[in-house]
Amino acid sequence: MVNVSIQAAITKARVRRVNGAYALITDCRIARDEVVFVLQGELTNRPSKYSIQIDEHKHLEPLHDPHDLKSLIHFFNHSCDPSTYINFEDFSVRALRNLEPGEEVTFNYNTTEYEMSNPFKCHCDSENCLIEIRGFKYLPLSERIKLAPQLAPHLRGGILTDEKHEQD
Numbered sequence: 001m002v003n004v005s006i007q008a009a010i011t012k013a014r015v016r017r018v019n020g021a022y023a024l025i026t027d028c029r030i031a032r033d034e035v036v037f038v039l040q041g042e043l044t045n046r047p048s049k050y051s052i053q054i055d056e057h058k059h060l061e062p063l064h065d066p067h068d069l070k071s072l073i074h075f076f077n078h079s080c081d082p083s084t085y086i087n088f089e090d091f092s093v094r095a096l097r098n099l100e101p102g103e104e105v106t107f108n109y110n111t112t113e114y115e116m117s118n119p120f121k122c123h124c125d126s127e128n129c130l131i132e133i134r135g136f137k138y139l140p141l142s143e144r145i146k147l148a149p150q151l152a153p154h155l156r157g158g159i160l161t162d163e164k165h166e167q168d
């Protein structure tokens with residue numbers, strides 16, 4: 001289902017060590033909506049710290065071989081003000097804005113994960129940082145609506161219908 005045959009070669013980011021941590025960094029200019037890389041990994045029904053949820057019971061788990069493109073998502077970090085989003089029609093990661101070489105490739109984990117298997121405290125320092133990243137299930141309605149254009153299909157239907165959201 002993850003069709004990578006044509007686009008596997010499109011990878012405009014590399015894993016680099018930044019301030020002691022590994023990150024995905026752009027290695028060229030990338031225009032808004034252009035493909036940065038295509039999600040690859042092993043399908044599993046069990047989420048992990050590094051998996052990306054692509055359907056209600058499907059998660060993409062990275063390999064742990066640094067030379068394999070299926071390992072890239074291991075380094076695909078979260079930001080509350082991310083540089084990319086996932087296009088679920090072709091599982092491509094695309095630029096949210098024009099990107100310069102050397103920028104970190106990040107996405108908002110709340111756009112794919114219903115309930116994070118490893119919730120964490122965010123240090124992205126963006127103006128709208130949510131601090132506690134726990135998954136879509138825990139987002140207030142205002143945040144859900146803000147993320148609507150980038151939401152994974154399995155979360156879109158739950159914006160209003162899921163009773164877990166708090167009033168705000």
Ligand SMILES: [Zn+2]
Nearest residue numbers: 080122124129
């Ligand atoms: Zn944040």
